[in-house]
Amino acid sequence: MSSKARVLLVGSGGIGTVTALNLEQGGLAEVTVVCRSNYKAATEKGFTIDSCEHGKFSGWRPSEILNKIPDVSADKSIMPFDYIIVTTKNIPDVPPTVVDLIKPAVTEGHSVIVLIQNGLNIEKPLHKAFPTNVVLSGVSLMGANEISHGHIVEEDPDRLFISPFLGSAIDDEKEIAAAKEFVRIYQASGKVQCSYEADVLFIRWRKLMYNAVWNPICALTDMDTTRLRLASEDGPDSPVNLLVKPAMNEVRAAAKAAANVELPESLVQDMIDADPMEIWCCPSMLQDKRKKRYIEYQNIVGEALRDGEKAGVAMPTVRTIFGLCKAVQWRTMDHHGLVHPEKMLKEQTKA
């Protein structure tokens, strides 16, 4: 029996696969990776990885590759997982939810669930569904993409902030210890920056200043952040001034009112200038929109809006952006046949 931590990694795209690689390189974990569309490529040829900190790999394989979530309660021959790391997108408005997705693999009272995902309140459904399991927050600044099945390019280094979410039925001390232990395992490769951060709300709200603003605005306008900044050079009446700044300030106000998180005003300009101009950065929501994929607008825009408005903050810019995202998501559902406008109209006419 191995003394290594047994890790299940769900979501083997760019960030997920580099996460698996880093853990295996550290030597303190053996990783079972769950693949979907890239399963055939990964099992037949292994992963091709071009990583800015781990180097180049061809035919790399984690300890195990599966094509679906293992059912540990049904199959007693499967050893329990110590960690379940989720690096999928988090789209609660389109099934399956994260809870439904990982449920078969969770061992009650044992598996530590690590959500390396954006947005607010993403732990809440997990606390409810798995009250005896620690749920950790992972906020990643890594930039990595799967450019073809099983071929990963990591361009922006792996910086991971790990925090306890707290607020669950479990002792805070136990959650903090679990977070620190996960950091130890993740850091073992010596190649990445992984730190324990006590203040999960600060970490998550700060990232939302970028994500709740640039992501939907780029998606709604079909523009990268460089183009939006160039289009804003002609004066006060510009997309950055009309959209980006007011939305970021609304998120700041919401963070203060809803979570007592102080995001200094200077962060607004920092977040406007966050992307180097020459990379023509396309935030993930823009990439998803272009590929007619669902967008993560509920946890990224919606939860910030709901928390802020519940705390009495007026967020008209974010609210309008949210409404437009909601419509865009419905359009994508329509495209994929999850809603049926013709049928809805027929039923309405009958009624």
Added chain:
Amino acid sequence: MSSKARVLLVGSGGIGTVTALNLEQGGLAEVTVVCRSNYKAATEKGFTIDSCEHGKFSGWRPSEILNKIPDVSADKSIMPFDYIIVTTKNIPDVPPTVVDLIKPAVTEGHSVIVLIQNGLNIEKPLHKAFPTNVVLSGVSLMGANEISHGHIVEEDPDRLFISPFLGSAIDDEKEIAAAKEFVRIYQASGKVQCSYEADVLFIRWRKLMYNAVWNPICALTDMDTTRLRLASEDGPDSPVNLLVKPAMNEVRAAAKAAANVELPESLVQDMIDADPMEIWCCPSMLQDKRKKRYIEYQNIVGEALRDGEKAGVAMPTVRTIFGLCKAVQWRTMDHHGLVHPEKMLKEQTKA
């Protein structure tokens, strides 16, 4: 010499061509139509028109078809035009402006300019450029499209509101008389509803409740009004409630504060329900966006916003929609090579 009014019609798409047909059918006008992309089709085969009030025409020709604006000052053999009707889109942010477009055809102190176009303040550049010419407002509710070069289908009947814009250097009485005379000529066919409306601001702001709201929201979400209404059936947190209603109420408040125009609250629901569900109405801005054409957001959204904010009205929903439209227009300019982001970035890096 004809006693008929000599009319130049600029913009021979769906609405323009039906407008020309109606004037010729009335017998009080002879119309010179300026064609662009459909010039070849129109001269070779005439227009094919399927009109809900005038019937079907094949090979229909107005009195004259030109492929550019005639230069009446340069060519003295051209008789002055009594009326210059403009049915092009009005996109002041993309050259040429309406002023530059029609300038060669305007006879000072004589030609009456009729703008059958949407939006606010569209007369102002014309009053400045042509201070001795009457400028009339035309607000059309016609639904007509050019489905292929020279082939026009009119589905929604021609209802035209004609008003004097007033506010120019010319006597109000003269402008009012010119408006009434144009109505007489336009009504002569006996087939259309054309009325003189004294209150141009009421007419234009009322139409903006629909146009400044549905048009950009449909364009930004790539959805027709039926889909947006169906997507709003699931509760208060819907696109109609988050976007359409607040934006319409902001336009109402702006109309009151900026122009003393009372738009009753009941108009909000009327404008939400304006389109029959079964026609899956795609407002023109959505059609233009889908064809990668420029959108008329400046006069339709921008002027309402500027007038409203100048009068002290908070319009955060419309403002956000305007900012997104501005970005979308820049993207279209980028697509057509009117802006050069790579070059802009290079120059920025050098500086």
